[in-house]
Amino acid sequence: MQFKLIYISPNGTTEKTTQVLKNIIEKDGHAVEHINLGRGEYRQDFGPILETINAADIVGFGAPAYHMDMLEPMKMFLQALQSAGQTYQFRAFLYLNYGGITSGKAFSNTAQVLEALNIPVIGAMKVTAPHFHHPDPFPTKTTEALIGDFYEAIKAKDFAPIANDRQKELFAVRKKRVDLLYPLVHIIGKKRELPITIKADRCKSCGKCVKECPVGAIRLDDAVTIEGAKCIHCYHCSVACKLGAVAVPVEKLDTMIKLNKRIIGMESPLNAIYY
Template sequence: MNIVLLYLSPNKTTHKVSLALARRLEQDGHSVSLLDAGKPGQRSPIEVDPCLFENADVIGVGSPVFNLRILRPLKQYLRQALPHFSKDVKAFIYITYGGITSGKAFLNAASLLKQHKIPVVGGFKVRAPHFYSSESYPDAAALQTIDQFCAQVSANLFRAMPWPQVEQAFGYQGWKVRLIYPFAQIVGELRRLPIHFDTQRCLRCQRCIRECPANALKMDDYPVLDKHKCVHCYHCATICPQQAILCPTYKVEGMAKVNVKLLGHEQPQNAIYLLPPAGAVGSIGQRGYN
């Protein structure tokens, strides 16, 4: 199988999962290409070699969870890119999140795939550390989930799930998540932290511009932020070698603690969603690996 992993990774955890996923799929004999939608030269489908889309048998769509959804720039990218894939392509979805809730990110991505008549073969979610954590990643639990998913999806020959079963498998949200989901985007915008630039410290190295996953920074005399594109991942503030990007990122940890009090930790934190192997007795649903 020719597999394209199409993802966006503001703080590099989804990128690390994508690398581990690619290595594991290659062990099963698949050919894997990585398409980071936030990387310069790949930020628009028109910048990408069309053969990458045309020759793909399977797409892996990867996203972190922001405000209970997949990232807005990835959603926009998929709308442009999906029509370029062959009519026979299939897809799976993989989600990274902070362990509190994966929200409706699976359903967001599945809905886009359904609009373009691309069958879904399954997916998996893995807990990932927040950007302020020094935790080594991917951890053993994430790697185990990736291994289990790859082994089973290959054994299943990438069989597509019927759409009602896709919606059933990915519709596992508890009542609290379903209740706050319509307001999560608004609340997220209200909690956004201010981002400012100290031009006296800035060396104009443009690292922030190269690494911005939303392509929200442009160079004038100094970096300039497009607030309409910014997703407030705060990656620019954490990587600036001169600490010239000023943002009170220490507040994010406190926000996460409030979220835990409201929602708790999603269980199981790591899980896969696939059809049972051909001939086996079972049903689609969460198969947890904590």
């Protein structure tokens, strides 16, 4: 069978999840293509991906949760799938990396789009992963085991779709509080995006941040500038620049995480597979 893993991963943990999945599927004798929506030409143009997507039997959609939903480029890709007006012949699964606070509406919103496109969903997986400014080891043995279990579970079912009714039940937002807080956290989170400051005296114009920004929001002319309307505030540029020329007040992010933990609480179970 032919698999495609289409993902976005500004800070690399979803990419690592993708790599583990890819190795497992390939070991089982299948072909796997992995496509990072935040790299190279795909940042500007999903056309080439859409042209060949029907060559796959199964497509995995992978993204991190940001502000209680799938990160923007994945939402844009799902919109592009809708706008292309094609009939899709593949089956799909979803995988989500998140901080454990809440997967929010990431699954339910995505499953809704796939249902509207008549793309059968065969499974989903959520994996907790460290924040970009807390570089704990990832993936852990537990994560690798979970990803292996997920693949074995969907394979044991012969990659059969989950019935729509069961899907709704599985991907429903379980906590009433999450449902209530979603609009609030989503809007406040977006409004409280952290300032990103370029320290011109430290910048050596190497272009690394330009290359690694997942949405192509950074320009390097005489100086580095960020196009505010394009930026999705993933803060990867602050990690990419090894010279400390991109400053983000991460302590404010920690305060926000603490607050979210208090208001929303940690999700239970933290890691899970659905099939």
